[in-house]
Amino acid sequence: MSHSSSADYDTIVVGAGPAGVMAALKAAERGSVLLVESAGLPRDKSCGGMLNEYAQAFLGQFAAVPDHVMLEPKHVNFRYWDWDRGVKKATGLRFLNVDRKLFDDWLLSLLPSNVTVTGSTALTGFTQDEHKVTCTLKNGTIQEVRCNNLVGADGARSQVRRSLGVENVATYVTLQDFVKLDGALEPFFDCIYMRNIGDCYAYSYIVPKDDVAIVGSVYYPKTKRPHEKQDQTMAILREALPQIGETVKREASVALYVRNRRDVVPARGRVLLAGEAGGFMSPTSGEGISYAMNSGLLAGEAIANGSGTSAGALYERSTSPITSNIRRKLIWLPFMESNWGKYLAGYVPTSIVSRVTEGL
């Protein structure tokens, strides 16, 4: 459906991650879409590349995830590992193991022809009035482009969110070492809790990826000297797991540290926030791809069904189940993060650990 307006595009989406792509895909049902991404495309997002069952089921509506984006072992089950007590609990939670860069690039290939995608283009600011949003884009030169709706899907440090005057959510510090394998690892997505790194440490994870593995760690916001902490964590892991060979690449990034219901902000006027920009991410597991795709799709749907400020109102309503889901998880969080919670997980039967983690 098209409609007359003075806008250059019906919708501008900022950020070519899973939230941005899904928003663009649906908003394109109403009119033209410009999707801008500040990184070069295909983009490189630091990620474990674990697609949970919700993400897999969501994608099933559109297309089967192609083989070329999957890595070996294609499926891994989540295993809880209390490191200090040597307790491992394999759960029934099954993840698809993907190469994140190839996965994101495949998502982009799902977009219809009325979506214009431009890499190396950053949104630097915008203004909105009762008729339109005027965006300032930078791609070598500065350009002003108008639209009826703007979707901020620009991740944890969202410029769109900041420009709305909404404070960004605090962020975990994440480090991922890509290591050579000196021997096979067990085919699990291991999530490791250890106690002797210090209060700044949340958890580590290990997942085999073809002939390398990712050894990632998550540190609480404002952790000082995170690289030193990661060296310390790697040394402990290597001592017990000689299969972990030398690091070939290390990535540092951030992930949302959602702790408050007010961290979730879906819309302001004609501007909709999707994925991490809107605070949509699991506060308990750090899983973000299904939240990003889900909220992105709802943002696009709201625009397809009601342009301008009514899209924002529709989106507030349609995201309320996701917001409630995040709020429920926030209730669990203090227990999960406590030493008690971690201790107990080592004792309760595996079937219960499995059921509890499924809801996370």
Ligand SMILES: Cc1cc2nc3c(=O)[nH]c(=O)nc-3n(C[C@H](O)[C@H](O)[C@H](O)COP(=O)(O)OP(=O)(O)OC[C@H]3O[C@@H](n4cnc5c(N)ncnc54)[C@H](O)[C@@H]3O)c2cc1C
């Ligand atoms: C180390 C790590 C491991 C993770 N592992 C997993 C996992 O295994 N499974 C899982 O489900 N989730 C995982 N997550 C979370 C998941 O990656 C994110 O939640 C998800 O990518 C969020 O999607 P998004 O579309 O909201 O934002 P993003 O994927 O972050 O995309 C935002 C995009 O916006 C662009 N951008 C930013 N500012 C601008 C601007 N001003 N102009 C234009 N473009 C801009 C960025 O370059 C970026 O490409 C992990 C996160 C981290 C950090």
